Amino acid sequence: DIQMTQSPSTLSASVGDRVTITCRASQSISSSLAWYQQKPGKAPNLLIYKESTLERGVPLRFSGGGSGTEFTLTISSLQPDDFATYYCQQYQSFLYTFGQGTKLELK
Protein backbone atom coordinates (compact mmCIF):
# COMPACT_ATOMS: atom_id res chain seq x y z
CA ASP A 1 0.00 0.00 0.00
CA ILE A 2 1.09 3.57 -0.64
CA GLN A 3 1.62 5.57 2.55
CA MET A 4 1.09 9.34 2.65
CA THR A 5 2.94 11.47 5.19
CA GLN A 6 1.92 15.06 5.77
CA SER A 7 3.85 17.75 7.57
CA PRO A 8 3.45 19.62 9.75
CA SER A 9 0.63 18.13 11.81
CA THR A 10 -0.26 21.56 13.13
CA LEU A 11 0.55 24.94 11.65
CA SER A 12 0.00 28.24 13.44
CA ALA A 13 -0.28 31.27 11.20
CA SER A 14 -1.85 34.70 10.89
CA VAL A 15 -4.23 36.24 8.39
CA GLY A 16 -2.22 37.33 5.38
CA ASP A 17 0.57 34.79 5.86
CA ARG A 18 1.80 32.51 3.11
CA VAL A 19 1.79 28.88 4.24
CA THR A 20 2.89 25.59 2.73
CA ILE A 21 1.90 22.05 3.68
CA THR A 22 3.95 19.10 2.45
CA CYS A 23 2.83 15.60 1.57
CA ARG A 24 5.19 12.73 0.80
CA ALA A 25 4.23 9.45 -0.84
CA SER A 26 6.03 6.19 -0.06
CA GLN A 27 6.36 5.53 -3.78
CA SER A 28 5.79 7.44 -6.98
CA ILE A 29 2.16 8.38 -7.62
CA SER A 30 2.77 10.45 -10.74
CA SER A 31 0.35 13.40 -10.42
CA SER A 32 -2.48 11.44 -8.78
CA LEU A 33 -2.60 13.68 -5.74
CA ALA A 34 -5.51 15.63 -4.31
CA TRP A 35 -5.93 18.11 -1.47
CA TYR A 36 -9.02 18.54 0.69
CA GLN A 37 -10.15 21.09 3.26
CA GLN A 38 -12.31 20.07 6.19
CA LYS A 39 -14.02 22.25 8.75
CA PRO A 40 -15.35 20.92 12.05
CA GLY A 41 -18.55 18.93 11.69
CA LYS A 42 -18.49 19.14 7.90
CA ALA A 43 -17.58 16.80 5.08
CA PRO A 44 -14.24 17.43 3.36
CA ASN A 45 -14.18 19.65 0.31
CA LEU A 46 -11.98 19.00 -2.72
CA LEU A 47 -9.55 21.86 -3.37
CA ILE A 48 -7.00 20.52 -5.84
CA TYR A 49 -6.70 17.39 -7.98
CA LYS A 50 -4.12 16.06 -10.38
CA GLU A 51 -1.50 17.67 -8.14
CA SER A 52 -2.12 21.25 -9.25
CA THR A 53 -5.56 21.65 -10.85
CA LEU A 54 -7.92 23.83 -8.85
CA GLU A 55 -11.43 22.49 -8.40
CA ARG A 56 -14.12 24.82 -9.71
CA GLY A 57 -14.90 27.60 -7.27
CA VAL A 58 -11.71 27.28 -5.23
CA PRO A 59 -9.97 30.65 -4.68
CA LEU A 60 -6.78 31.31 -6.61
CA ARG A 61 -4.79 31.81 -3.41
CA PHE A 62 -4.66 28.00 -3.21
CA SER A 63 -2.07 26.25 -5.34
CA GLY A 64 -0.60 22.79 -5.57
CA GLY A 65 2.80 21.63 -6.74
CA GLY A 66 5.36 18.86 -6.75
CA SER A 67 5.50 15.53 -8.52
CA GLY A 68 6.40 11.90 -8.05
CA THR A 69 6.63 11.53 -4.30
CA GLU A 70 6.70 15.05 -2.85
CA PHE A 71 3.85 17.52 -3.09
CA THR A 72 2.89 20.86 -1.62
CA LEU A 73 -0.24 22.85 -0.93
CA THR A 74 0.36 26.58 -0.68
CA ILE A 75 -2.03 29.27 0.45
CA SER A 76 -0.60 32.56 -0.73
CA SER A 77 -2.37 34.91 1.68
CA LEU A 78 -4.37 33.33 4.48
CA GLN A 79 -7.95 34.44 4.90
CA PRO A 80 -10.07 33.89 8.03
CA ASP A 81 -12.08 31.21 6.21
CA ASP A 82 -8.94 29.14 5.56
CA PHE A 83 -8.37 28.00 9.15
CA ALA A 84 -9.30 24.34 8.89
CA THR A 85 -7.73 20.90 8.54
CA TYR A 86 -6.15 19.90 5.25
CA TYR A 87 -5.61 16.39 3.89
CA CYS A 88 -3.69 15.06 0.95
CA GLN A 89 -4.75 11.88 -0.82
CA GLN A 90 -3.23 9.64 -3.44
CA TYR A 91 -5.45 8.04 -6.04
CA GLN A 92 -2.78 6.36 -8.13
CA SER A 93 -3.87 2.94 -6.92
CA PHE A 94 -7.29 1.77 -5.91
CA LEU A 95 -6.22 1.42 -2.29
CA TYR A 96 -6.64 5.14 -1.89
CA THR A 97 -4.85 6.65 1.10
CA PHE A 98 -4.99 9.95 2.91
CA GLY A 99 -2.34 11.83 4.80
CA GLN A 100 -2.91 12.20 8.51
CA GLY A 101 -3.99 15.82 8.17
CA THR A 102 -2.61 19.28 8.93
CA LYS A 103 -4.56 21.52 11.25
CA LEU A 104 -4.11 25.16 10.30
CA GLU A 105 -4.81 27.31 13.32
CA LEU A 106 -4.80 31.00 14.08
CA LYS A 107 -1.64 32.21 15.77
Add this chain to the structure above:
Amino acid sequence: EVQLVESGGGLVKPGESLRLSCAASGSTFSCCTMNWVRQAPGKGLEWVSSITSSSNYMFYADSVKGRFTVSRDNARNSLYLQMNSLKADDTAVYYCVRMGNAFDIWGQGTTVTVSS
Protein backbone atom coordinates in the same frame (compact mmCIF):
# COMPACT_ATOMS: atom_id res chain seq x y z
CA GLU B 1 -24.67 18.27 -10.00
CA VAL B 2 -24.82 15.04 -8.01
CA GLN B 3 -25.91 15.20 -4.40
CA LEU B 4 -25.28 12.32 -2.03
CA VAL B 5 -27.30 11.49 1.08
CA GLU B 6 -26.25 8.72 3.44
CA SER B 7 -28.53 6.85 5.82
CA GLY B 8 -28.55 3.77 7.99
CA GLY B 9 -26.14 4.75 10.73
CA GLY B 10 -26.88 4.09 14.37
CA LEU B 11 -25.82 2.50 17.62
CA VAL B 12 -25.02 -1.21 17.53
CA LYS B 13 -23.26 -3.71 19.78
CA PRO B 14 -19.95 -5.35 18.91
CA GLY B 15 -20.45 -8.26 16.56
CA GLU B 16 -23.69 -6.89 15.12
CA SER B 17 -24.36 -5.79 11.55
CA LEU B 18 -25.49 -2.59 9.88
CA ARG B 19 -26.22 -1.59 6.30
CA LEU B 20 -25.49 1.91 5.11
CA SER B 21 -27.14 3.41 2.07
CA CYS B 22 -26.27 6.37 -0.08
CA ALA B 23 -28.83 7.91 -2.40
CA ALA B 24 -27.61 10.00 -5.31
CA SER B 25 -29.65 12.69 -6.95
CA GLY B 26 -28.86 14.99 -9.81
CA SER B 27 -26.74 14.08 -12.77
CA THR B 28 -25.29 10.71 -13.67
CA PHE B 29 -24.48 8.36 -10.82
CA SER B 30 -23.58 5.36 -12.93
CA CYS B 31 -20.61 7.05 -14.57
CA CYS B 32 -18.30 6.86 -11.69
CA THR B 33 -16.48 4.79 -9.15
CA MET B 34 -18.10 5.29 -5.77
CA ASN B 35 -16.41 5.13 -2.40
CA TRP B 36 -16.91 4.98 1.33
CA VAL B 37 -14.61 7.01 3.57
CA ARG B 38 -14.84 7.11 7.35
CA GLN B 39 -13.62 9.37 10.11
CA ALA B 40 -13.37 8.19 13.69
CA PRO B 41 -14.05 10.80 16.38
CA GLY B 42 -11.19 13.31 16.47
CA LYS B 43 -9.21 11.39 13.84
CA GLY B 44 -8.32 11.74 10.19
CA LEU B 45 -9.91 10.40 7.05
CA GLU B 46 -9.71 6.70 6.25
CA TRP B 47 -10.64 5.26 2.87
CA VAL B 48 -12.83 2.19 3.44
CA SER B 49 -14.04 0.80 0.11
CA SER B 50 -14.53 1.48 -3.59
CA ILE B 51 -16.73 0.01 -6.31
CA THR B 52 -16.28 0.66 -9.99
CA SER B 53 -19.08 2.04 -12.16
CA SER B 54 -20.37 -1.33 -13.40
CA SER B 55 -19.61 -3.19 -10.18
CA ASN B 56 -16.85 -5.09 -11.92
CA TYR B 57 -14.34 -4.42 -9.17
CA MET B 58 -14.58 -3.80 -5.45
CA PHE B 59 -11.73 -2.82 -3.17
CA TYR B 60 -11.42 -2.71 0.60
CA ALA B 61 -9.09 -1.38 3.23
CA ASP B 62 -7.33 -4.13 5.17
CA SER B 63 -9.14 -2.99 8.32
CA VAL B 64 -12.55 -4.00 6.91
CA LYS B 65 -11.71 -6.73 4.40
CA GLY B 66 -13.82 -9.83 4.96
CA ARG B 67 -16.34 -7.96 7.12
CA PHE B 68 -17.67 -5.19 4.86
CA THR B 69 -19.24 -5.54 1.43
CA VAL B 70 -19.83 -2.67 -0.97
CA SER B 71 -22.50 -2.77 -3.66
CA ARG B 72 -24.45 -0.42 -5.89
CA ASP B 73 -27.65 -0.31 -7.86
CA ASN B 74 -27.29 2.08 -10.77
CA ALA B 75 -30.97 1.80 -11.65
CA ARG B 76 -31.80 3.13 -8.19
CA ASN B 77 -28.85 5.58 -8.05
CA SER B 78 -27.83 3.96 -4.80
CA LEU B 79 -24.66 2.80 -3.06
CA TYR B 80 -24.56 0.43 -0.11
CA LEU B 81 -22.15 -0.77 2.54
CA GLN B 82 -23.00 -3.96 4.40
CA MET B 83 -21.02 -4.02 7.63
CA ASN B 84 -20.80 -7.28 9.57
CA SER B 85 -18.95 -8.28 12.73
CA LEU B 86 -18.70 -4.68 13.78
CA LYS B 87 -16.00 -3.65 16.25
CA ALA B 88 -15.57 -0.62 18.48
CA ASP B 89 -12.85 0.58 16.07
CA ASP B 90 -15.50 0.89 13.35
CA THR B 91 -17.10 3.78 15.24
CA ALA B 92 -16.97 6.72 12.85
CA VAL B 93 -18.80 9.04 10.54
CA TYR B 94 -19.15 7.26 7.20
CA TYR B 95 -19.13 9.34 4.04
CA CYS B 96 -20.33 8.33 0.60
CA VAL B 97 -18.04 9.90 -2.01
CA ARG B 98 -18.01 10.13 -5.78
CA MET B 99 -14.77 9.64 -7.69
CA GLY B 100 -14.89 12.24 -10.43
CA ASN B 101 -12.04 14.68 -10.30
CA ALA B 102 -10.57 12.81 -7.33
CA PHE B 103 -13.13 12.58 -4.51
CA ASP B 104 -15.13 15.52 -5.74
CA ILE B 105 -18.59 15.03 -4.23
CA TRP B 106 -19.18 14.02 -0.61
CA GLY B 107 -22.33 13.26 1.30
CA GLN B 108 -22.96 14.79 4.71
CA GLY B 109 -22.08 11.54 6.49
CA THR B 110 -23.89 9.07 8.72
CA THR B 111 -22.67 8.15 12.19
CA VAL B 112 -22.00 4.57 13.23
CA THR B 113 -21.38 3.86 16.90
CA VAL B 114 -20.32 0.41 18.03
CA SER B 115 -20.58 0.05 21.77
CA SER B 116 -21.82 -2.44 24.31
